[in-house]
Amino acid sequence: xxxxxxxxxxxxxxxxxxxxxxxxxxxxxxxxxxxxxxxxxxxxxxxxxxxxxxxxxxxxxxxxxxxxxxxxxxxxxxxxxxxxxxxxxxxxxxxxxxxxxxxxxxxxxxxxxxxxxxxxxxxxxxxxxxxxxxxxxxxxxxxxxxxxxxxxxxxxxxxxxxxxxxxxxxxxxxxxxxxxxxxxxxxxxxxxxxxxxxxxxx
Numbered sequence: 001x002x003x004x005x006x007x008x009x010x011x012x013x014x015x016x017x018x019x020x021x022x023x024x025x026x027x028x029x030x031x032x033x034x035x036x037x038x039x040x041x042x043x044x045x046x047x048x049x050x051x052x053x054x055x056x057x058x059x060x061x062x063x064x065x066x067x068x069x070x071x072x073x074x075x076x077x078x079x080x081x082x083x084x085x086x087x088x089x090x091x092x093x094x095x096x097x098x099x100x101x102x103x104x105x106x107x108x109x110x111x112x113x114x115x116x117x118x119x120x121x122x123x124x125x126x127x128x129x130x131x132x133x134x135x136x137x138x139x140x141x142x143x144x145x146x147x148x149x150x151x152x153x154x155x156x157x158x159x160x161x162x163x164x165x166x167x168x169x170x171x172x173x174x175x176x177x178x179x180x181x182x183x184x185x186x187x188x189x190x191x192x193x194x195x196x197x198x199x200x201x202x
Contacts, residue, residue, distance in 0.1 A: 028154025
């Protein structure tokens with residue numbers, strides 16, 4: 001299912017249903033899409049700023065990437081569930097099932113990591129937009145930054161719930177290190193963004 005093609009009402013109903021997908025990972029990716037859209041709006045409302053105008057095409061791509069991640073996250077989860085349902089009657093089947101589960105979990109870890117990377121980029125852009133964009137829309141840039149952080153934090157949760165079940169220690173250590181570093185850096189950026197917004201409207 002292409003979640004981006006659903007209405008907001010339809011998507012909300014899908015999330016609220018008893019089906020496991022779409023879940024938190026898809027909602028996190030949607031937060032990134034909304035962040036991108038808000039940032040583009042502020043830039044459109046800002047006159048004569050070539051530095052910010054240069055972000056327009058990137059943000060258009062970011063919106064599409066976020067929509068793709070909404071579906072990819074759900075697909076990754078479904079792949080893991082499919083692996084768990086594989087037959088395990090013989091030793092060979094057990095081994096194939098185990099390998100499929102581990103491969104699925106790795107994919108399900110990397111998808112939300114991609115959401116985190118996109119969200120981190122959007123937080124960085126939100127600072128520039130808040131600082132140099134239309135002052136009457138500075139709070140919109142602030143909301144965009146916090147929506148991006150929500151996407152990043154949501155992605156982080158989905159990374160660590162999957163890495164917790166992965167046996168490949170090198171993969172786990174590398175993936176979690178990258179996720180942890182992004183999360184910590186984003187918190188500092190969010191404080192900077194908040195200061196810009198508050199100081200602008202005060």
